[in-house]
Amino acid sequence: MPRIGRTSSITTVLAALVIVGTLSACGSTGGGDSGGGPTGSAAAPKSGGGASFDTAACNTTSGVTPGFSNGVATVAGATKSLSGAGSTFAAPAYSVWTKAYASTGSQVAYQSIGSGGGVAQIQAKTVDFGDSDTPMSDAELKAAKGGPILHVPLLVGSVVPAYHLSGIGSGLKFTGDVLGKIYAGAITKWNDPELTKLNPGVKLPDEPIAVAHRSDGSGTTGIWTTYLTKESPTWVSKLGGKATSEGKEVAWPVGIGGKGNEGVSGVVNQTEGALGYLELQYALAQNTTFGQVQNADKSAYVQPCLSTDTAAANQAHFPADLRGDLTDEPGKDSYPITGTTYALVYQNQTDKGKAAALVNFFSWVLTKGQDLNHQVNYSPLGAPLQKLAMAQLSKITVNGTPVAG
Amino acid sequence: MVTTLDRLDGPDRLRRRRSRPRLADTSFRYLTGAAAWLMIALLAGTTAFLVDKAWPSLRQYGIFGSLSSSRWAPSEAATSKGNPYGILQFVYGTVLTSFIGMLIAVPAAVAIALVVTDVAPRRMRRPLSWLIDLLAAIPSVVYGFWGIFALIPALKPVVTDVNDTLGKVPVIGKVFAGPFFGLSYFTAGLILAIMVLPIITAICREVFATAPVSEKEAALALGATKWEMLRLAVLPRSRSGIVGAAILGFGRAIGETIAVTMVIGNSVLTISTSIFGQGATMPSVIANEFNEATEPFHLDSLFVVGLWLLVLALIVNVIGKIIVSRSGEHIA
Numbered sequence: 001m002p003r004i005g006r007t008s009s010i011t012t013v014l015a016a017l018v019i020v021g022t023l024s025a026c027g028s029t030g031g032g033d034s035g036g037g038p039t040g041s042a043a044a045p046k047s048g049g050g051a052s053f054d055t056a057a058c059n060t061t062s063g064v065t066p067g068f069s070n071g072v073a074t075v076a077g078a079t080k081s082l083s084g085a086g087s088t089f090a091a092p093a094y095s096v097w098t099k100a101y102a103s104t105g106s107q108v109a110y111q112s113i114g115s116g117g118g119v120a121q122i123q124a125k126t127v128d129f130g131d132s133d134t135p136m137s138d139a140e141l142k143a144a145k146g147g148p149i150l151h152v153p154l155l156v157g158s159v160v161p162a163y164h165l166s167g168i169g170s171g172l173k174f175t176g177d178v179l180g181k182i183y184a185g186a187i188t189k190w191n192d193p194e195l196t197k198l199n200p201g202v203k204l205p206d207e208p209i210a211v212a213h214r215s216d217g218s219g220t221t222g223i224w225t226t227y228l229t230k231e232s233p234t235w236v237s238k239l240g241g242k243a244t245s246e247g248k249e250v251a252w253p254v255g256i257g258g259k260g261n262e263g264v265s266g267v268v269n270q271t272e273g274a275l276g277y278l279e280l281q282y283a284l285a286q287n288t289t290f291g292q293v294q295n296a297d298k299s300a301y302v303q304p305c306l307s308t309d310t311a312a313a314n315q316a317h318f319p320a321d322l323r324g325d326l327t328d329e330p331g332k333d334s335y336p337i338t339g340t341t342y343a344l345v346y347q348n349q350t351d352k353g354k355a356a357a358l359v360n361f362f363s364w365v366l367t368k369g370q371d372l373n374h375q376v377n378y379s380p381l382g383a384p385l386q387k388l389a390m391a392q393l394s395k396i397t398v399n400g401t402p403v404a405g
Numbered sequence: 406m407v408t409t410l411d412r413l414d415g416p417d418r419l420r421r422r423r424s425r426p427r428l429a430d431t432s433f434r435y436l437t438g439a440a441a442w443l444m445i446a447l448l449a450g451t452t453a454f455l456v457d458k459a460w461p462s463l464r465q466y467g468i469f470g471s472l473s474s475s476r477w478a479p480s481e482a483a484t485s486k487g488n489p490y491g492i493l494q495f496v497y498g499t500v501l502t503s504f505i506g507m508l509i510a511v512p513a514a515v516a517i518a519l520v521v522t523d524v525a526p527r528r529m530r531r532p533l534s535w536l537i538d539l540l541a542a543i544p545s546v547v548y549g550f551w552g553i554f555a556l557i558p559a560l561k562p563v564v565t566d567v568n569d570t571l572g573k574v575p576v577i578g579k580v581f582a583g584p585f586f587g588l589s590y591f592t593a594g595l596i597l598a599i600m601v602l603p604i605i606t607a608i609c610r611e612v613f614a615t616a617p618v619s620e621k622e623a624a625l626a627l628g629a630t631k632w633e634m635l636r637l638a639v640l641p642r643s644r645s646g647i648v649g650a651a652i653l654g655f656g657r658a659i660g661e662t663i664a665v666t667m668v669i670g671n672s673v674l675t676i677s678t679s680i681f682g683q684g685a686t687m688p689s690v691i692a693n694e695f696n697e698a699t700e701p702f703h704l705d706s707l708f709v710v711g712l713w714l715l716v717l718a719l720i721v722n723v724i725g726k727i728i729v730s731r732s733g734e735h736i737a
Contacts, residue, residue, distance in 0.1 A: 116697035140699075210586040215671035215685075217697025244480050248697060251478035256588050256683050257671025259693055266667075270553055271586050 049168035050202035053292060057333040058305035063314070065371040066380045072363040072393060072404045078106065078356035085111040086118020086131030088260070089219045089279060090341035092376040093155050094131075097369045101361060108361055115219045115248060122149065122344045128354055129362075130344035133219020134248055135323035144346075151322045152343040152362055152392045155370075156313040156379040159223045159337045160304045162268050162283045162290040163275045165190065165205065172291040173198045173301045176328075176336065179293075180232020182209055182275060184239070185254040190273060205273070212267040212276030215257030217249040223339035224277045225250050227327040231336075277337075280304050281377035296328040296336050306379050308335035314382035322388060340381070348397055355403045359393050363404070366390055455712045462705035466490065471709050477673040477690065479700040490706035492713065494676045498590060498684040499717070502665060503658035505594025505680065510602050511651045517602075518609035519635060523621075534610065541603035549667030552596045557587035557668070564591070564681055572679075582679040588670035591680045596664050601654035608653065608729065612646030613639055649729030656721040660714070662688035687714040 084094075091112035098108040113121075115132035122130030123144045135151055136144075161174050178194050181187040187194060190204045214221045228235045229246040238253055239245035256271070258264040261282040268276040268288055283290045292301040302308050312334035318324040326338045343362060349355035366389050370380035381389060394404045456463075462471075466488040474491025481489040521534045568583030616639040624634040670683025671693060677684055685693075687710050698704040 114696040116699040119699065208584040208586075210584075215666075215673075215693040217694060217699065240481070241484075243484050244478075247480050248699065249694075250480045251476075251674055252672070253674065255672065256586060257673070257685075257693070259666060259671070263667075266553055267588065270557060271588075274586070 049165070051168050051171040051199065051291075053171040053303040054301075057308050057311070058303050060307050061374075063310045064306050064374045064379065066383070066386075068367040068370055068380075068383075068386055070363060070367045072359065072390065075356040075359050075403055077353055078360050079351075079353035080105065080357075081107045081109070082128045082354070082357050082361055083109045083111075084118075084129040084131060084343070085113050085121045085127045086344070087115045087133045087219055087341050088112045089115075089133050089157065089339075090131055090154065092281065093341075093373060093378050096372045096375055097365050100369070100372060101364055104364070106357060106361065114217070115222075116217055118344065122346075125346075128358060131341055132344060133339060133341045134222040134325075135342060136344065146346040146348065146350075148347040150345045150347050150392045150395060152345060152366075153318075153322060153340040153381060153385055153389050154343055154362075154365055155373050156309050156326065156338055156340055156381060157377075158280045158304045158309045158312075158335050158379075159220055159227075159277050159339065160280050160283050160290040161275060161293065162265070162278045162288045164268050164270075164272060164289065165207075166272060168202060168204075168289070170289040170291070171303070172202065173294070174291050175294040176227060176231020177234070180228040180235030183211060183213070183228060183252070183254070184232070184235045185211075186234050186238070207273040210267070210271045210274040211255035212258055212264050212271070212274050213252050213255045214261075214264055215259050216263075218260075219248060219339065219341065220261065220277065220279055221250070222246070222248045223325070223327065223337060226325050226339075227337045230328050280309070284377060293336055295332060295334055296330050297332060300332050302333060302335045304335045304337070306374055306377065308333050309338050309379035310382065312336070312338045313340075313379055313385060316382055316385045318385065318388060322392065338379075340385075345392075345396065347395055348400075349403070350398070352398045352403075355396055355398045359396055359403050363390065363393055366393070452712075452715065455708055455715060459705055459708035459712050462490065462702045462709050465702055466706075471706065471713070472496075475676050477685075479694070479698070479703045479706075482700040482702055490702065490709070492687070492690075492710050494673065495685055495687040495690055495710060496713070496717070497676050498669065499659050499686040499688070499714070501590050501680070501684070502593040502597055502669065502686060503655050505591060506597030506601055506658045507651050507655055509595065509598035510605055510654060511647070513598070514602055514605035514609050514650070514654075515647060517606050518613055519639070521606075521610055522613040523635060523639065524631065534606075537606050538603055540599065545600070545661065545664045546667075548596050548600055549664040552592060552664065552668040553587075556595065557592060560592065560595075561585065561587060568681065579678045580680055583681060585681045586670070586683070588668055588683055589679075589681045590669065590677070590684050593665045593669040593686070594680075596668060597658045597661055600661060600664065601658050604657055605650045605654040608650035609643070609647060612643045612650065615646075616642055645728050645731055649725050649727075649731075652721060652725030652728060656718055656725055659686075659721065660688060660718055662692050665689050666692050687711075687717075 091110065094110040098110060101108060115134060118130035118132050119136055119140055121127045123140065125145050136149060141149055161179060163172065175198065178187065178198065181194065188208055189206060190209055191206045196204055225246040229242055236242055236245045239250060244250065256267050258267040258276070261279055264276045265278055265282050265286045265288055268274045268278070269286060278288065278290070290304070292303045295302045311331055312326060312329040315329035315331045315334055316326055326340055328336045329338070345358055349358070366381070366386055370386065373380050394402060396403050470488045471490055471492045474488055475493035475497070476489065476491045477494065478489045517537060521530050525533055564585040565583065567581055568585055571581040572578050572583055620638040621634055624638045629637060665686055666689040669685060669689055671685050671689060672683035673685045673690060691707050691710055695704065695707050698707055
């Protein structure tokens with residue numbers, strides 16, 4: 001018996017040694033490859049190698065906390081809990097909102113299961129509200145069990161071209177057409193004349209571009225491909241027309257698929273020569289280098305940040321049912337690849353308490369909640385869009401009677 | 406051989422049991438029987454469920470429709486007339502990554518098993534096999550992480566050399582062509598090799614242990630070296646056992662999901678001829694897309710992928726079981 005005891009303790013020690021050895025090896029390899037690691041505050045992207053931002057537009061924080069006044073009086077008789085499900089893009093904002101909103105005594109549970117899931121759940125009426133980054137299609141609306149659905153935009157976020165090139169920092173310049181050609185496989189090298197022409201003074205390497213995209217359906221992809229479709233004829237023709245060149249999921253002609261924002265940021269951070277698209281907050285959190293994009297007016301290159309997203313949001317034009325998009329908004333300082341997320345709410349509610357709770361929560365999100373967006377690197381809605389969103393809430397009815405006053 | 410059990414089950418004992426059936430005996434029989442039937446019902450139920458869920462897509466595109474194409478483009482489902490849900494590239498990716506895994510894991514597992522059963526000093530054998538078994542305790546997602554952050558950076562210089570040498574050779578160059586971005590069939594195969602190593606080693610160990618001691622001693626007595634003894638007395642008897650172990654490992658590898666999804670590059674549109682290119686496997690496409698499967702027949706077609714994966718896994722496992730059970734009475 002004592003013999004066996006000794007053997008097993010030796011084994012334990014051996015196993016521990018092996019595990020420790022492996023872990024430290026992983027640590028050093030990973031750290032060595034990431035090209036420098038954290039270099040300061042997340043809000044200040046690293047520059048270098050001739051690439052940099054002209055940060056004038058981003059040094060201001062005006063408009064980041066708009067302080068909208070509450071236009072709708074709190075409706076009495078509301079239930080104390082709500083459930084919602086959908087977009088992962090909006091999940092960080094929901095977590096900030098619901099935490100702050102809990103102080104009013106109402107609990108809102110939000111499951112971040114993806115926009116597709118959000119649409120499916122509101123169609124089946126298993127949640128009080130859904131959330132999707134792309135508006136529901138006519139077919140999807142028709143399949144909803146509870147009648148007409150209202151789209152309520154809640155925030156503004158942006159998608160940035162992120163890359164990994166040793167010695168080159170943030171601030172490479174891109175146009176929508178060049179990005180479209182890269183994603184269509186028409187531009188395959190970093191030193192392609194079209195790229196070097198945009199970036200004089202930057203020594204771009206003679207390396208293949210490792211194109212990274214989402215492998216799962218995603219609102220981020222929806223925003224990115226909507227922009228490419230508007231700007232790049234090459235992209236549209238490669239994808240076989242506008243019907244299939246934009247959406248939460250497209251048939252990527254080239255590239256490496258990563259699951260989720262973290263998957264794409266993993267590919268970009270680990271792969272020399274990679275170019276991918278990320279939500280701004282992920283790029284900042286992961287300290288990924290990212291570029292600037294030519295604005296819709298073709299008058300300047302715009303760094304993605306809270307204030308340039310806000311500038312775009314202020315220019316937004318939307319159709320009456322708000323099923324539009326926020327890409328390519330005019331204005332010199334408007335970052336062109338911006339998007340929103342929509343709360344999906346049935347117009348005709350059956351439960352009076354739930355209806356009141358919905359109106360109360362979303363009118364809070366659209367007013368006080370907007371001042372919190374910047375905490376998770378999202379911008380508030382622009383004033384015109386906020387007004388339209390508030391108007392959506394007043395359309396909510398219970399048995400034909402409007403809920404809000 | 407007369408054992409105690411045989412004697413106890415003699416006529417006296419049987420008569421007594423028949424006259425006074427014990428509650429424990431009866432309930433034991435029914436409980437174990439129910440457990441066994443439940444397993445069969447679960448397998449049948451899973452299959453029925455998959456067929457039911459996949460049915461809309463099977464009806465729309467034909468039972469074998471998905472196997473006639475290697476292009477997976479859900480976004481074209483609403484507009485295209487043909488079947489946008491081809492899955493040949495996933496079958497290819499699944500089989501190729503598992504095959505690469507076996508190519509590396511089987512020789513390694515055989516060597517390790519020989520060391521553990523016959524070569525290593527007796528007191529090192531238990532700790533050694535425990536260490537190998539510990540590999541099975543590492544969660545799949547950790548393997549994925551390790552692949553991205555440790556394996557890929559280490560592979561890069563080596564594979565780039567392969568791209569520049571073998572990749573330039575006519576004909577076979579296509580298989581080894583670059584550029585290598587790290588995420589690839591090959592990387593996935595390498596991770597799978599490590600993941601299936603414990604199961605293959607364990608079976609090989611059992612198989613080698615069944616080699617008769619008398620034959621081993623006879624070989625040594627005739628003046629054979631240790632290697633010659635292994636080659637003459639152990640390996641020939643174990644051949645089918647090794648093949649069976651490899652096939653069971655293969656069966657394990659084809660279902661592996663998250664580690665593979667993390668390192669394979671998730672390209673779903675075509676078959677890449679280079680093992681250093683990006684691809685996808687049947688489990689990886691399901692893991693990637695089921696959450697947001699909103700196109701027409703999209704979710705149904707993912708169930709079709711799942712159905713064919715089940716068929717593939719059943720075939721591989723049945724073959725493996727048959728071969729293993731033939732190789733020796735003591736292992737099944």
